[in-house]
Amino acid sequence: MTAGFLVSLTAALLSLSLSPSPVWAATLTQDFTVAWVTANPDGAFQRPTIGINGKWPPPLIRATVGDRLILNVHNNLGNASTSVHFHGLFQNGTNYMDGAVGVTQCAIPPGSSLTYDIKFEQPGTYWYHAHNDGQYPEGFRAPVVVHDPQGPHEGKYDDELIISLSDWYHRPVQSLLQEFISVENPTGAEPVPQAALLNDTQDLQVRVDAGKTYLVRLVNVGAFAAHYFWVEGHEMRVVEVDGVWTQEAAPAQRLYIAPAQRYSVLLTTRERGDENFAMVSAMDEELFDVIPEGQNSNVTGWLVYDDAKPLPRPKTVDRLDAFDDFDLVPVDGLGLLGEPDYSITLDAKMGNLGDGANYAFFNDMTYVAPKVPSLYSALTVGPDHAANPRVYGTNTIPHVLSHNAVIQIVLNNGDDGDHPFHLHGHNFQVIHRSPPDAGVFIEDEGISFPPVPMRRDTVVVQGNGNMVLRFRADNPGVWLFHCHIEWHMEQGLVATFVEAPAELRRKLKDGGIPEDHLAACRAAGVPAEGNAAGNTRDVLDLSGENRAVPPLPEGFTAKGYIAMAGSCVSALLGLASIAWYGTMDMEKKGAGGESPVAED
16 A cells, blocks of 8 residues: 555545535425414414414424425415525525525415525524515524534534524514505604514423533524523523634623524533523614514523423613624634725615605615516626626616625615624625724724634624625625615615626526526516516616616605605695585585574
């Protein structure tokens, strides 16, 4: 046996041992029949909810790195289209499986079916949810866990727990949206949830054994509220954010988890199991314009060591401070990406358009979905035009990225509120984060970026603050960058990244778009080729494209619209009063037109 052969054999074995894809990878097949069911998770109000196979909550999906999921989705909602997005999965080479309606697919109309073919190539904590028409707050969302037998923290824990955090609304989302984006709500006050939930209940009891260490996976699947989460009498040690393992288990007493964010923590239980402990998830009320009567902002669950012992009430806290994840270091040690090839500045703000309603804007543009899904435009407008942002539509806010370029996003938040921004198809390095009220980002010699920045796919930019992100454009496709507060996404706080369109066309030339995806377009009457307007002859002609509402008349403000709306209401009430009194007078006069006179 030669020395060269031994070196080759050793290298091969080492490669196999480090590979995230086990030899025993499996193909999982599931059928999801999506239909309305009734649920009452907070014990206060029965409401229609989107269930899977007649049940709610939807099922947790578990897999191992290397597994493949064939998910057959049947839409039995009757009155709504749907889709499924696997949040945080890169879908490298399968951009058409990303599930974003109007971007990578047509919505699945009622009575139709569509199959998702999902490859689990990334270990960590993720989730799936509908990605159209504000639908996932109706209950169509659940965690996804991808195990890695070769993971860096394997052997450090005895078992794992999965806990979702969410907000809950009693009214249908479509009804809330109609009132939210309306002249009657010119300031854009978001619908406020009625309750907070842990694992879709307000009575969560998690049984644990004394003296053991658990990997606790936490997922915020809510539509609006960020949550402060803590476990009384126990320390959490952070080992994962958004599917990225961290080098060390950083101690944390309390976590702040925005919508779509995930954390995994190691939690070691007490040596004596003679009492139970409260777990608390408190919605961040600073996000709410008003607190509805009867709202339950805090939800309590319990670590149950002994069923015979009482479940304690949570202790009162003076302040809600939280762990700072900015200084975490990814376990792979990937250093700061080099100087950007392309820097995109996105100035976010909220404001009114000509209908008096409040919308959200990037660089003074509000997102409006195109008539043709943007991925389909990239594949059908021809190689000479696929790199031209114009073909993707005026209001999709498109940015075309070169293959393997280093992209920098400078995000300036011109709004008073915090926003959790999510990038599809990637995670990004968080290289700068300002405090609130810092204004726009200005790079100078006093700002230094971390040598090994933490990566994630959803990050919070604070009110009137800024943030700088970097990623490498190594995943050809059409990807959204958007606020993951569902109300803000519906307002248009969305941009489109068209990444390496020439490489994308080469990758998908043979496989193309699956036939059942195109059939969903035909069933919905949605065009699947041409530019954003569906024009296939002259793809630079956007006549008939979906456009935003025209801007406000010069000089109008939100307060002006409030005053105008109030004046109109007063005028209508006045006219109604005049008409009512006039009717009464006619009745008194009788048919002859004269008032009756009393006789002496």
